[in-house]
Amino acid sequence: MRTFFLFSMLLLGMGTYAQTVVSGTVTDTNGEPVPGANIVIVGKAIGTTTDFDGNFSLETSEMPPFDLRITSIGYTEGSARVESSGQTLAITLSEAQTFLDEVVISASRTPERIFESPVSVERFGLQDIAATTAPSFYDGLQNLKGVDINTNSLTFQSVNTRGFATFANNRFMQLVDGMDNTAPGLNFVLGNLVGMSELEVQSVEILPGASSALYGAGAFNGILFMTSKNPFDYQGISAYFKTGFTQQDAAGTNPYYDFGIRAAHAFNDKLAVKANFSYLQGEDWHANSTVDLARPGADRTDPAYDGLNVYGDEVSTLLNFDAAAGLPSGTVGTALVSRTGYQEADLLNYNAQSVKTDFSVYYRPWANDFEIIYNGRVGRGNTIYQGANRYAIRDFILQQHRLEFRNDNFFLRGYITSENAGNSYDTRFAAINVNRRWKSDTQWFTDYAETYIGARLGVGTGVQLDEETAHAVARQAADQGRFVPGTREFDRALAQVTADGDLTTGAKFIDNTKFRHVDANYNFTHLTSEIAEIQIGGSFREYVLNSSGTIFTDTDGPISYNEYGAYLQVQKKLLDERIKLTGSVRYDKNQFFDWFFSPRLSILTVLGPEKNHNLRVSVQQGFRNPTTQDLFIGLNAGRAILVGAAPDNLDRDVRNFDLSTSGAALTGSSQARIVGRAAYENAFSLASVNAGAPAAVETPLVQPEEITAYEAGYRGKVGKVAIDISGFYNKYQNFISNTTVVVPFYGQAGDGGLSLLALQNGDFFPYQTYTNSPVDIEAYGVNAGFDAKLPGGFDLGASYSYIEQEFDQAAFPDFRTNFNSPNHKVKASFGHRELFKNFGFNVNYRWSDSYLWQNTFADGIIDAYTVLDAQVNYTIPSLDSIIKVGGSNILGEEYFSAVGTGAVGSIFYVSWTVNP
Template identity: 55%
Template sequence: MLLSVISFAQTTVKGTITDNTGQPLPGANIIIEGTTIGTSSDFDGKYIITTDQAPPFKLVVTYTGFETQTLDVTSNNQTVDVKMIEGNELDEIVISASRTPERIFESPVTVERFGLKEIKNTPSADFYGGLENLKGVDINTNSLTFKSINTRGFATFANTRFMQLVDGMDNSAPALNFPLGNLLGMVETDVQSVEILPGASSALYGANAFNGILFMTSKNPFDHQGIRGYFKQGITSQEAAGDNSYTDFGISMSHKFSDKFAAKVNFGYLKGTDWFANNIDDKNLPGGTRESNINYNGVNVYGDEVAANIRDLSGLGVIPDVVVSRTGFVEQDLTDYSAESIKADWGLYFRPWANDFEIQYVGKVGTGSTIYQGAQRYRIDGFSLQQHKLEVRNDNFFVRGYVTSDKAGDTYVMDVLGPNLLNELKSHADWFGDYIATYAGIELSGNPQGLTDAEKHAASRAVAESGIPAVGSEEFQQAFDRVTSDTNFLTGAGFKDNSKIYHGDANYNFGETFDFAEVQVGGSYRTYRLNSFGTIYADAEGPITYSELGIYTQLQRSLELNENLELKLTGSVRYDKSELFDGFFSPRISAGLTVNENHNIRASFQTGFRNPDTQALYIGLETNAGTLIGGATDIGNRFTRDYGVSQFAQNNLGQPALLPQTGAAAYTNSFAQDQNGNLVVGNSNFTEPEQVASFELGYRGKVEGFVIDASAYYSTYNDFLANENVIAPLYGNVDPDGDGVLDVTDPQTQLALGALQNGDTVGYQTYTNADETVNSYGASVSVSTKIFGGFDINANYTWSRLDFDVAGNPNFQTNFNTPEHKVKLGFGKTDLIKNLGFNVAWRWSDNYFWEASFGNGEIPAFNVLDAQVNYRIPSLKSTLKAGATNLLAKEYFTAFGTGLIGSQYYLSLTINNL
């Protein structure tokens, strides 16, 4: 009898969800109105809901890109089929712009969205690469598995001005200060949506939300259940590297055990061969080669920066007064170019009262190998990152805390490896000694063979190279292993790090609590714990910790001016305080005017700031080329070294054999050169936060079937972080009276000049703020529509311009690194014929000049064509896709010093990805 009662009390509803052409819509969300009870449609668009709620009640059906449908359920075992009405991208819901769900049409600022439809149809090799087709978005390709996303310029691969959040967690590696693309990110079958917020966003997201934010949201196991997976197999093709196998697969498993508990786990694996970097252009002599220039220094050649004036070394008049460099290693000698990514994540989700109140625990771990280019070229080998998050949330609030931890693995720096490996195989002293002795022998013997000067140098180099083990030999490999495992950059090239970030943030949306506006309040707290064991940071005495705190509020109100006009006003302000700097307010105001439900005009003023990153604050890295020193005011308390003093200074100036110097000397007692090469007082300023103010005007609307989104902005940057090269004397005072003017008559300054003359100095590269104001402005527009009976076509154009006197500031690099003009086109159809679809994406980039600490150079204009064709197999709930990136095989590059980007050809099978 009890079973009968229970059975009688349950209500079952089933049906099929289709689009307006009758095609099934997998992954549609179906819930009972006013509850969290629901399900999602399967690959065939079918669904079943069982509830103890008696009819009548309503079902609410939602699917991205379609209008929401509400239907009545009046009886048990009712079949409710739903034909969805296709909307457009203006109807899509975004959260990032205001921290609350809203139609992208009504967003107060520019926002780009990449949803399930775009992920499934992208012709790129993965969803992350597909983001490159969005307007205003740049992707700089560092290597096969490391792509750096940026908006609105000022980008390097160490892109500390752009944030990446995965389910609310900052995905940046604590030691590097920036995310490694999607190397350690999300598995494709677990991605729910991606949103990009260009420009300053500090009012809601705090420090470092400076030039834009990427938001990636995963699928909740309460809403998306089952096993989903994909397998991709193909090749990468590059002239330098040839054709190499490429494998990428992932699996997602999620299950709703009850209305109160659900869980999921994801795993992804990728393996391939990186793009070879083989630029052997001479940095010292344009067009020069090793044969034509004895002081050759190739772009992707390491060790040849070790150079010396051989007359100065020998003191012999028969030796010419020329600089000779050692024969370095091409990059292929120092890495095997293997690219690998292994990542996993898992989550436990609790809804204790079977409503929208949810408790989440999420864990993520990943390891990978890739190439990264910063000030040097890094071989990221076995680098690992893990995150653990605990979050409590419902529709109105969230409170979360997470920890991010990294380990460097077997990572090493190829630019540092080159010189130190050469010295290990044959010391610099022996090499130059053999070179000089050979040249002198030819000269002193009267040059009986009648060698030309070039032949004399070639003969000297051949003798100097003798005795060096061949690349790949056992002796070479043993030396290679010794140097890459040594974390002292004066003798080795290895990284050692185990840094952490502890972060907590909260937000509460009062919703309709107040009549005058929708009010949100929130805040965040972050602690950095730097622990490189004295190898990267100035933390030899122990880990460095410091914290940041921020609080914010936002008010949003809609005013109906008349039946055709609605005005939406948004105001936000945030206060942030780092224990290292003064507090900072970041306001944002915006207004959006909606006209006839088809047109929206928006205007906003936003501000942002960026605290100096961990390296800009506390790096203390000694190399043979000099010392990189952070600009924190307490750097002098953390970085001290003893340096040997010249014999001259000991004998004539009474200086001791060893003198200590702190890193603060670079900021308080140093020389520098002005743009004319004159000696001046250096004394870089300690670092302060960067600031930006940005004005934006935009339009979104639908005109005669065309969806249009356009915007223009103007941004002003102050206190731009930059690097300076200075030389700090071991004794004397560069500027005793502190007026910033070099007084060569002062005895203390004369003593400092003597130190400079005797070589009793330390060279530093400092982090400091530029006095110059930097401006940039730009505009973008996208247009999309359907033509010829349902073909999707879209086009976008982006214009970006730097407003800065480059000629008047030759020593200051803005690193704008963005083409002035970009054009992108897309064309495709999900159902060309039954179950068969295709998509084509083409993009063109204007030429631009790349400047970064690794090197500067012109990036030629390029155009790229990507394409894919897919076939759905309903009986297997699968999709088969064949695709190619850079289909035209026109190799190109996006940054100076990286490998040319070739083509990828792949075949993939995706199963049950609803």
């Protein structure tokens, strides 16, 4: 900490010697103050911001005369001339006519208008939050051009750009005030479940595509930045309350509540604090599909029935009734039989909840731009996550604590992110082990077989039953004593199972994983502006995996490893600022892999006599390190065992399997001991086994994924119409994904002997490996949109997106890219901020094409869908309040964004926001 402080003092000393003082006020055309406006010396990275009352004071060593550029979100750029020290300025900003005038920081790590950004960027600011038709600002992001949101649950939406979407979206990064919001053990962001309160958000920026050159390994397919309000600039008490109801065919009509409060106060020009609290509760989307994807049209009368949202029926075995009864082959035959499962609704309650709190202290020891910030965030929530199985996330807690030193030219930030899985559990294993608590699998299948054989032979009755009736009688007999949902016995068994972290007997997963992160950036532009704008920075991260063996192979204690990197960016404007060149380069190192080099080059050219049009092109390379689960997972997911590909993880996963009678006779043992290494070195490809021609396969260990990304775009302003068009082409090398293999319990795959007998005897188990695609994968697409101010003050916007991947699935049937993106999407919006005095409205329309969804839980086609959202709002100036009435999916056409989730229904709400 002493080193951090001394380093901060050194950086501070580079730019605080002042000879010129300028002060003033920034207001809008109605005379209202504009807080948080940026005042920057033209051509320099020297500036300040206005306070809550629109006042500012700028101290600089620059000698007059010089010019100031004044920018603020939602306003057009202003300017002012400084002629002398001590001058007082009165600056008026007009409302921005197009979104291209808004200021973003993420694209180049420095403030610039969207119009000047060297790459594609989407922004969602305070006015967008106020006008959103969605129940929350985070839901409203799905109306942005080129942005997809997959709905996992009422409280868990997964943001994605440019394809390859999953709920565990580890190709997309989310930063909250610079902190990576990824859950360290889960390896993905749980939407805004434990993120930021709506009252606290100043802006949201989304960079589609690769940004590794500036942001490192996680910035692979896109980044979402959420920036909070500074308590020096946004003071007072704000609050909102929303209430309404959700509507879904499966769940009916249920109440919905969302409440938040924010308090911020600057005690003087040196010390300010803020605190936030928000609480959301509602009924989650029920998932109740009983379709058997492997046997279309099958129902419970099929002895091998395996329903999509029915769990426990994955436990199945091939029963050879003839061999069991000592009868000649073909007498009563064989059948694949599964245990009787439980509906998802039997295994969890659908109480969706999100509780977010945070507290911050801002200290400016010299009452200038140098700040010391402490920020602590704690989020707790209930949601549903769909990965290999459906997981009931209960009392999940994510904590983040940050200490940051910064001024206008640098920041030095350190933070820790930790998670606690709380009372979360796997619903599939909950069902499996509830079943086993009243009768073991062996006993259940024995009872089934004996009853079936007797029924087919007419034992005791003299009446020989047909196959279908005999199976029904056998299941009824085997299910004698089964715990019935809603009974005391079932509830007690479920409580015991979900409190047990051993998946052979329970369903709970334990996770206290964390990571520590430090990053820094210094902008030399105030020293080098005559030459170029230059920035340097770097980061260090340490992971500490701690799941007590329930997720990772950390049964003998936590697993630690680290990664670090450094970058340089240079920007230069030429020819009267009509050409902007940006070059970036970054080196990163993960403990398990070689150094990786990530360059980016972009050229932006401004055209037209009024500089209202520009063209941009960029090319960059990026990379993604394998996640903690890619490396160290060791989890029996029921349908397959997941084994991470870190070299020292292969021998950590050790499991014992019961052998069939035939297998026991061949090996002389009733059990087989299988080490995770076998999945990579002694296995058959799943496709070959399914095709009846088993072929041995060796799976390479996972390596970092690489991308080369090309982008070209046009931005233009024609009157009050803004146009933004971009096209991209991404080429992925070493694309990380999973393959499923079949591991025999004895023999060596490909030996033509014992291993084939293992397959024939049912002595095998599927394993999921983590590896890289043997061929390159390509994706390309176009995003085009416009926003216009129409006569009468109406706002109209529309966008179209097209995306496609190139991958020969037929040539590599075991490899899954999980592209999971519709080829075509259309979005539109129409509204008016003040149709008449104090009254406004907004309507959003979305249409998505059908697409193939691939995921470890289930695959299938997602049908095309249309969604219409709308809201009307009324402002009460005397109370500084806004009342809004709205609804999402108001047409009530339920839709899915993935196979196996609950259908997304409608939400209708009324909200009251005070001091927004």
